[in-house]
Amino acid sequence: MIARTGHLSRLAMPPAGSDNFQRWSWRYLWHQRITRRWIKMLSLLTLVGFFSAGLGLSISQREQNFATGRKLQDIGNDQETSHFPPTRQTHQNTHDPTILRVGDEYYLYNVGEHMLIHTAPSMAGPWKFVGNVLDANSVIPKGDRVAPWAPTVIAVDGTYYCYYSVSKAGCRDSAVGVATSDSPGPGNWFDHGAIIETGTGEGSDIHPYTVSNAIDPSTLVTADGEAYLTWGSYWNGIFQIPLGEDLISPASTTEPDARQLAWEPKSLGMPNRMANTICGDPTGPHAIEGAFISYNDGWYYLWYSHGFCCGLKPDNLPPAGQEYVLIPLFPVLKLTKSRYSIRVGRSHSPRGPFTDKSGTDLVKGGGEIVYGSNGDTYAPGGQGVLRDGDTDVLYYHYCESMPTTIFDHTHVDHIAVNKTIGIDFPVSFHLFDRLVCRDRRSFLTPVHPP
The missing domain is CATH 1.20.5 (Single alpha-helices involved in coiled-coils or other helix-helix interfaces)
Incomplete structure (x- = not known):
């Protein structure tokens, strides 16, 4: 019908x-x-x-x-990254390292249960595990208390300060804590707890803690004794506040005098439709983190990691600089481009503004790529700078993947050292003169006038 x-x-x-x-x-x-x-x-x-x-x-x-017989070195030999100097191995697996030299001994601190400590007679190793920073879980009642993230250690007037963070991946319910000791090794650290908190906790309702993520801390103490705590990951980027004279508390808890130092304005992935005020970002991931400030010859350098650190496809690596992250997007997996790399800007003031070689403020998306994927070195980041004698040494972790079978591979984070990027190291002019200044021997105009 x-x-x-x-x-x-x-x-x-x-x-x-x-x-x-x-x-x-x-x-x-x-x-x-x-x-x-x-x-x-x-x-x-x-x-x-x-x-x-x-x-x-x-x-x-x-x-x-x-x-x-296509090798990773061949895959990563593109025009964009072939100028990067090769990695110098330290033969030590790690993640988010920090290195301190005390006399003739090097101390390595990194993520692990109660934060791991290794020592070595040189940057190249051999590294020996000697113990942990904390004897128990962090006293901060949030996040990963067993294995705090991204420790940074400094020495001031005979006291060692270990700044660390506790958090949960994908959320900014985080805190920066600090432990102190009268020696760099294990066994005598006192955990003072949180300095700042975001998401929840004391003071988390004060700007910029309302819009930032309190992880990846680093602390700078200037020649005149002023101390600054820098932190931040994703969301609204990198922030900084002055610390009190004790170096374990903010100079002010009610008016923190915070500065935003760097940000990635563009979202590098899909918006999170399930986001709330603490977990996820409704505008998408603004992938910037791991800030570290060093000083050299009148300039403060803000180093940071940009892009996605993880989720690479090590069994089928793309050309260097074109790493991809798998993001579930039902009913398929979406490949999102990632450029995890080390970037930098500089300023005459530790408070900024920090700009790249073109003069673009890092808060507006500026940032010079200093080191990126090359050869079998993928996604370098988690960086720091060690003043070793009269040389600045850039160290970082990276992913190295050598497939053995179609469904098997090794995926290890290494700490790597590259003195060729040191600011005072002559060969650094092949890479770094574009940021610091042009070759003084040819009397070219500095990119940033003194």
């Missing part, structure tokens, strides 16, 4: 044909439940087809790499 609306009614019988098989087919396919079942089946088959095709291409590419 033909419905009067001009189309076949769901309750009407489809028109009969002269062929009995055709009539039976119409009746069978016209059943509403059968139609839905077919649609679901076809949709599932389509998704499986797409996945199989993607997996096949991925395996094909990996097999081609193995068959042709």
Whole structure:
């Protein structure tokens, strides 16, 4: 029966044909439940087809790499990154390192249970595990108290200060804490607890704690004794406040005199539709973190990590500088471009504003790429600068992946040292003169007039 609306009614019988098989087919396919079942089946088959095709291409590419002997060094040898100097190994696995030299001994502090301490006679090792900063979990009642993140250690007047953070990935319910000791090794650290808190906790309702994420701390003490705490990751970027004379508390808890030092205005990924005031960012990830400030010859340098640190595809690495992160976006996985790299800006003041070689403020998205993926070095970041004699040494962690089979790979964070980027090191002019100044021997105009 033909419905009067001009189309076949769901309750009407489809028109009969002269062929009995055709009539039976119409009746069978016209059943509403059968139609839905077919649609679901076809949709599932389509998704499986797409996945199989993607997996096949991925395996094909990996097999081609193995068959042709294509090495990671070849993959990472593009025009954009080939000028970076090679990594100098320290032969120590780590993440978010900080290095301190005390006499003839080097101390390495990094993420791990109660924060790990290693020592070595040189930056190249061999590194020996000697103990932990904390004897128990952090006293701050939030986040990962067992293995605090991103410790930074400084020495001032015979006292060692270890600034650390506790948090939960993807949320800014975080805190920066501090422990002190009269020696750089394990066994005598006292945990003072939180200096600042974001998300929840004491003072978290005061700007900029209302808009920032209290992780990745670093502390700078200037020649005249002024101390500044710098922190921040994602959300609204990198912030700084003055510390009190004790170096374990803000100069002011009610009016922190905060400065925003750097930010990535653009979202580098998809907005988080499930975001709230603490977890997720409704505008998407503003991937900037890990700030560290060093001083040299009248300039303060703000180093930071930009882009996504993790989630690479180590069994099928793309060209260096074009790493990708897998983001679930039902019903497929979305590949989002990532450029985890070390960037820098500078200022005559420790309070900024910090600008790159073009004069762009880091708060407005500026930042010179100092070191990025190259060869088998992927996603360098978590950096710091050690003044070693008359040389500044840039150290960082990175991902190194060497596939052994199609579904097996090694993925290790290493601490790496690269003295060729040192500000006072002559060969650094091949890379760093564009930021610091042009070759003085040729009397070219400095990028930043003194």
